[in-house]
Amino acid sequence: MIRTLVAMSIAIGFVLPVHAQQNRAKLDAPGKVAFGTSFEQAQKLLGADAEVYEIDPPQRGMKALLCDKCAPLPNVEGLTLWFRDKDGLIRIEAFAIAGMFKTVDACQKSDTDMLPKLIEQFGKPDANRNAKQGDESTRTATFRFADGSAIEHVSSISGDEIPCTFTVSYKSKASR
Numbered sequence: 001m002i003r004t005l006v007a008m009s010i011a012i013g014f015v016l017p018v019h020a021q022q023n024r025a026k027l028d029a030p031g032k033v034a035f036g037t038s039f040e041q042a043q044k045l046l047g048a049d050a051e052v053y054e055i056d057p058p059q060r061g062m063k064a065l066l067c068d069k070c071a072p073l074p075n076v077e078g079l080t081l082w083f084r085d086k087d088g089l090i091r092i093e094a095f096a097i098a099g100m101f102k103t104v105d106a107c108q109k110s111d112t113d114m115l116p117k118l119i120e121q122f123g124k125p126d127a128n129r130n131a132k133q134g135d136e137s138t139r140t141a142t143f144r145f146a147d148g149s150a151i152e153h154v155s156s157i158s159g160d161e162i163p164c165t166f167t168v169s170y171k172s173k174a175s176r
Helices: 002-020 039-049 104-122
Strands: 051-054 062-067 078-085 088-097 127-133 136-144 149-157 162-170
Touching: 039 051, 039 062, 051 149, 062 162, 088 104, 104 149, 104 162, 127 162
Parallel strands: none
Antiparallel strands: 051 062, 062 078, 078 088, 088 162, 127 136, 136 149, 149 162
């Protein structure tokens, strides 16, 4: 009887972590544009919904598109799609700032809702970091995938002109 309980406990100990991370084999880019897609192909796919984003300062071999109508997540203003000449689409950032909400509290609530949605979809984050510098507080949760890609959820709360921001970055293996 005790052997059976010990064996079951060990089996459950191995099965639960695998089940919790089952959606972590490969990260697919959210939306219409797949990782590796060239800048030109993405422009054709997105059409008038996307505009060229001027990277400041310019980065050699990098281009970006801004797409306000492409957001795959609720409560985000849009996406910035980042391309590297040799790798195509390498990173997608979904972003929101307090300006799209009526109050800072609404922005913070929206951000608080976002992380549980990611956990529901991808399991517990592999890393959680909290940092405080002056009156700015930043939280970063990282979800790593077996193919070398990652999702990072970063939220910042401060007393500045933009008191609340959050970003969800989808990063291909090539972005590292």
